[in-house]
Amino acid sequence: ARARAFVGAALAGCPAREALLTCVSELAANAVVHTASGAGGTFTVEVIRPADGVALVAVTDEGGQSQPAIPARERFAEGGRGLELVEACSSRWGYRDAGAAGGRVVWAEATWPVAVHRVGAA
Template identity: 45%
Template structure:
């Protein structure tokens, strides 16, 4: 399988982007690439980032959706973009589109799927999607909370 098409939006090629820069990778639309999408979050944020675990989880959900529910999983690809600053992390997953828009569908307790977007809705500060030119981009952002001096316990 070909390696991911990895690049920075600002044109540099290093894998440790400073705050405020984007890390972008185009990945083949196969299930094995969901773990690569998770690794990209670690590459962009580092494991010690306070939002790392939540960003990894939500990115995994979006990458899985791209592979399972869009044309990306039928021989296409999907793109993961991670943007970070001192106060937030934003992730975009663009896929090859599907027949219908993403659905925040409520599922039964016994269902084995259908919890990805409700999870994104529950954990992210904001999220949304766009559909244009046959593709779908779903995004979320998480804010890094700050504790005022003297309030830390």
């Protein structure tokens, strides 16, 4: 809930706000369920707006046994759809090592059209 509140406030007025709220919910849940962050550890959430028409949420966890991946599963399985949801709600997603601090960063990026203004007249 705190991750959603943080991202919701940071992306107020952003066209991709709802999609990225869904993504951060899944990424935070995965940090708690599938990494050392859920065993008494912590995770951090970042929101980045690198350019017009682009926003990104990232969750840094304390690392886990496996790499984030969309698993092969049965059609009627009750779980295992979190990263599929992230993939569906984002323009792209991925992960990387968190560097010297250890752990992993899992991120989701959303893009949307922005107006392009002509400079000068022909």
